[in-house]
Amino acid sequence: MYFRALSRLVPDPDAFRQAPPRVPMVWRMPAAPLTGLLSLNDVDRLLGDGVLRQGMVRVVQDGQIVPPRRYTYADRPIESAFAEVVRAEAIGELLRQGATVVFDALYRTWRPVGDVCRRLGHEAGIPVRAGAYLTPAGSQGFAHHYDPVSVLIVQTEGSKRWQVHEPVVPDPSVRRPWRPEALDDTDWDRLRNGVPTLETTLRAGDVLWIPRGWVHNAFALDEPSLHITFDFGLHTPQSIAENLVRRLDASAEMRRELPWGLAQRPELLAEVVDEVIGQLTGALEAVDRTAFVEELTKTMRRTFPEPVRAPVGSGLMGQVGPDTPLVTVTEAVSGVDRLPDGGARLHLADDVIALDASQTRAFIPRWEADCALPWRALDLMPELDEGGSVRLVSKLLRAGVVRPHT
Known part of the structure; x- marks a missing residue:
């Protein structure tokens, strides 16, 4: 396989694909192939062309999500079809106030990034999506948090200081997003006062790998920072198990209503649980594995971005x-x-x-x-x-x- 995309992001693409690092890593890659993916002028074009709408952009200020009505035409006397269009001048004002602008689903709105995502997906064998983060000088978008997927962060303009800490939740699932209130005082003391596992300043052309679950925070230095985050899709035993369980919807026996009052009769609930475990075990043993693999393969293929058409x-x-x-x-x-x-x-x-x-x-x-x-x-x-x-x-x-x- 030719690693046309991965070779731009990591020094040893074959080793990266075979065994993605389990710890954060930084690579100083040749800048030109990466800085050309998205520039501040490109962001101006995206905003100025009026193609971005609510849901494609988020704005974060002082750690809080800014209501979309502050930067769309929702409260303006304009045709309803344009109510969700992002207003460039409003974004500019929020940036001057220190807000961070997040361009979600950039792989769908900016062709150079979309092309890289499609190629990365082919080379890695899992779907890859991307967004971009624009932070004014001296500002911070998101404080400490983790992502439920592994990410490659590519700095395209400016610089940003990153701190990466060991996970507080090993291998978090998408159903277990970052919840700061769930952390105890020991966790917070480690994150706020402990020595990060990795601390680095990214400049144009630098790439940071953050494995799933590693806690990180970042802040722009003395110039605006623009970076792209490539999210690598995730398959787990749990996700395959969930697909298996969904097949049980075809069983009338598994769809039957259980007796009322189970919460009041633990002994009856215990009997029902044993019965369901037995039914589940029998149903799973009867699964046509070949048919299931074919069905799951089709489902997984549909998670990749579709080809570009003209x-x-x-x-x-x-x-x-x-x-x-x-x-x-x-x-x-x-x-x-x-x-x-x-x-x-x-x-x-x-x-x-x-x-x-x-x-x-x-x-x-x-x-x-x-x-x-x-x-x-x-x-x-x-x-x-x-x-x-x-x-x-x-x-x-x-x-x-x-x-x-x-």
């Missing part, structure tokens, strides 16, 4: 010829099923593309090669004739599996 350029207007230069978007395909008749199914996050035997022989080796060099429809010959090659390329282009070479 519905006008490659849909209404696109004319693909036999000599049109193309590039394979390997990461657009989350999996390939080989069929007994020699054909294949390409699984995208939101679609499935069927290939017959000749199309499979022509295209799948090219997809498996994961080569960034351009090619043409004619290169699919002799497995396909010229017309068949162009038709297949057009189909893949509309799906986002190939794109024009520029």
